Structure formats: C-alpha cells, structure tokens
Amino acid sequence: MMKKWIFLWLSISFCVQLWAQNETFVHLQKSDRIMQYANKGDSYLKAFNIYAALTWYKKAFAATQEPIFARKIAQCYLKRGQYTECKRVFDMIPTDSLTHLDLRFKYNLYNQSSEVNSMLLLGKNIIQKYPFDSEIVASLASTYNTKEQPDSALFYTENYVLTDSTNLFINGQRAFSYYLKKEYRNALKIYSKLLLKNRKSSLTHYYAGLCYTQCDSLNKAYYCLSKAHELDQTKNPYILSKLGIVSMELGLLDEGIELTKKGIELLKPSDAYLFQLNNALSNGYYSLQDYATCIKYLKRCLNNNPSSVYSIYKIARAYNMIKNTNQEKLYYERFVKAIEKKKNPSAVLLKFAKEAKSRLQEIKEENFFKKENK
Numbered sequence: 001m002m003k004k005w006i007f008l009w010l011s012i013s014f015c016v017q018l019w020a021q022n023e024t025f026v027h028l029q030k031s032d033r034i035m036q037y038a039n040k041g042d043s044y045l046k047a048f049n050i051y052a053a054l055t056w057y058k059k060a061f062a063a064t065q066e067p068i069f070a071r072k073i074a075q076c077y078l079k080r081g082q083y084t085e086c087k088r089v090f091d092m093i094p095t096d097s098l099t100h101l102d103l104r105f106k107y108n109l110y111n112q113s114s115e116v117n118s119m120l121l122l123g124k125n126i127i128q129k130y131p132f133d134s135e136i137v138a139s140l141a142s143t144y145n146t147k148e149q150p151d152s153a154l155f156y157t158e159n160y161v162l163t164d165s166t167n168l169f170i171n172g173q174r175a176f177s178y179y180l181k182k183e184y185r186n187a188l189k190i191y192s193k194l195l196l197k198n199r200k201s202s203l204t205h206y207y208a209g210l211c212y213t214q215c216d217s218l219n220k221a222y223y224c225l226s227k228a229h230e231l232d233q234t235k236n237p238y239i240l241s242k243l244g245i246v247s248m249e250l251g252l253l254d255e256g257i258e259l260t261k262k263g264i265e266l267l268k269p270s271d272a273y274l275f276q277l278n279n280a281l282s283n284g285y286y287s288l289q290d291y292a293t294c295i296k297y298l299k300r301c302l303n304n305n306p307s308s309v310y311s312i313y314k315i316a317r318a319y320n321m322i323k324n325t326n327q328e329k330l331y332y333e334r335f336v337k338a339i340e341k342k343k344n345p346s347a348v349l350l351k352f353a354k355e356a357k358s359r360l361q362e363i364k365e366e367n368f369f370k371k372e373n374k
Contacts, residue, residue, distance in 0.1 A: 141173035150177035237266035
C-alpha cells in the first residue's frame with residue numbers, strides 16, 4: 001500500500017514538474033516573440049518608417065498590454081497627426097503608472113490638437129507636482145498671454161523666478177505680461193536684462209522699443225526699433241511702421257516717411273488675393289440670391305483686376321436677376337467689347353459672348369416694343 005502511495009506521489013510530482021517546465025517554455029517563447037515585435041518596431045522607427053513601426057508595436061501591446069508599448073504606439077500616432085487615436089491608446093495607461101514624461105507627452109498632445117482648456121488644466125497639475133519644469137511654466141505663460149490673461153501668466157512666472165531668475169524663456173513671458181498690462185517700466189527692467197543676454201533677438205528689441213515709446217524715451221525707442229529692423233529677416237511690417245512713426249517724431253522725416261510707406265505696403269494683401277476673396281464672396285451672395293451685394297463684390301473684383309472679363313459678365317448677369325436692364329445692357333456691351341479685343345479667347349468666353357449678344361438683341365427688341373406701345 002505504501003509503495004502505491006509513493007508511486008502515485010512520484011507520478012503527480014513528475015507531472016507538476018513537467019507542467020511547470022512547459023509553462024516556463026511557453027512563457028519564454030512568448031517573451032521572445034514580444035521582444036522580436038519590439039525590436040522590429042524600434043528598427044522601423046529609427047528608419048523613420050512610422051507606419052511599419054506602429055504595426056509591430058501594436059502586436060507587442062496586444063500580446064502583453066504593457067504601458068511601454070502603449071506609449072510607443074501613442075508616439076507613432078502623434079507623429080502621424082492622428083490625435084484621436086493617440087489619446088485613445090494613451091488613456092489605456094493606468095493613472096498610477098503615469099510618469100512625469102507621460103504627463104508632458106499628454107500636455108504636448110493637447111497643445112498639438114488645440115485643446116487649450118485641457119492643456120491648461122493638465123499644465124497646472126504638472127506644475128503642482130513638478131514646480132521646476134520650466135518648459136511647462138513658459139508654455140503656460142505663453143498660452144495665457146496669447147489669451148490676453150497676463151495676470152495668470154505672471155502667477156506662474158513670478159513664482160518660478162523666486163528660485164531661478166535666469167531662465168530666458170520665462171523672463172521673456174514675464175516681460176510680455178507686463179507689456180500687456182501696460183506696466184511698461186516693469187517690462188523694461190526685464191527686457192533690458194534680456195537684451196544683455198541675447199542681443200540678436202529682433203522680438204525683444206521690438207517690444208523694448210514699444211515700451212520706450214510709452215515712457216517718453218524716443219531716442220532709446222529709435223535705437224531698439226532700428227536694431228529690431230536690422231535683425232529681422234522677414235521685414236516685419238509692424239517693426240517698419242513703428243520705426244517710421246518714431247523716426248518722424250524725432251524729426252527724421254524722410255526716413256520716417258519711407259519706412260512707414262514700406263510698412264503700409266507690406267500690410268496690404270496682394271490684389272490677386274483680394275480678387276480671390278471678393279470673387280468667393282460674390283459667389284456666396286449670388287447663391288443666397290442677394291444679387292445687389294453680389295454686384296458690390298464683383299465690382300471690387302474689377303478694382304483688383306480690371307482685366308477680369310468674366311467678372312464683367314457676372315455683373316451683367318446679376319443685374320439681369322434684379323431687372324436692372326440699363327445696367328445689364330451696359331455691362332454686357334462692355335463684356336462683348338472686351339472679348340473682341342482679347343487675343344485667342346477661350347471657348348467658354350466665346351460661348352458667354354454669344355449669350356451676351358443674344359441678350360443684347362433681346363433688350364434692343366424689348367426697348368423697341370416699349371417705344372411702339374407709347
């Protein structure tokens with residue numbers, strides 16, 4: 001009897017060991033497979049083949065559900081501009097597993113997808129946990145300044161500079177906040193220090209110049225704005241025009257007039273672009289059957305491009321819709337004359353010219369019968 005029990009125990013023990021060995025083997029096989037998926041994903045990512053990397057990371061995540069692969073998938077989606085998919089995958093990471101880098105990634109995701117309120121809320125939470133994250137502080141301040149909420153921007157930047165007063169990005173936002181609040185002397189204290197650290201910033205010189213104009217320091221304003229203009233590579237119209245105004249106030253009339261003219265010219269959109277906008281508006285009002293307004297914008301099109309014969313035709317057509325025969329006749333005649341002068345007009349324009357001549361004949365007949373009836 002004892003021998004039977006010993007034999008049975010040995011058999012069970014052997015089976016357990018065999019099962020354990022098999023489980024270990026299966027686990028090692030699975031681990032090797034996941035590692036292969038991960039390595040392939042990393043390899044494709046290094047080669048900037050985001051689509052292929054995404055495919056292999058998805059396989060790894062499906063097999064293991066590890067947060068590391070959710071992060072990699074989310075990064076791939078972000079690089080591809082697929083923000084909804086990125087958020088969906090990133091939300092699969094348990095809250096207690098989120099690291100500082102994860103929070104920054106999500107903050108950037110909200111920024112990229114223009115979810116400003118969510119970005120601000122998360123940014124505040126990050127600063128509570130990591131108060132020395134200067135990039136988030138500067139980004140928060142920039143967002144608040146853009147929203148014209150300088151007091152909120154100053155709340156974060158002033159707290160930060162109590163510990164680190166040398167960060168250029170944060171001080172730039174601090175100075176701009178004071179500028180928005182019209183506290184120009186406070187802004188200048190910071191801009192002056194920034195100029196010592198970074199003499200090649202056209203933007204810093206520009207805002208320093210604007211502050212000096214508000215503090216009755218026109219010579220200093222002229223110097224800063226001239227430097228901003230010198231450093232600016234894009235020929236900013238606002239820098240040009242402000243420098244022009246300050247120049248004239250200092251008595252440098254010729255220079256000021258020339259600069260101001262250049263600033264105005266750069267601020268103007270091109271005639272071609274204005275033609276495109278006015279033409280789009282005319283089409284919109286024509287569809288709304290507001291023909292009078294349609295005509296107004298078509299005439300603006302002619303101001304932008306006097307050679308646009310199609311605009312002349314459309315004006316005549318719109319006058320027809322409001323039963324203004326005299327103006328309709330005038331513009332159809334103008335259209336026909338323009339086509340006759342045009343070299344090699346297109347088939348479409350020739351078709352419209354034929355229609356215009358036909359309509360002019362109708363108007364002529366209508367006027368004839370009106371005279372006869374009188």
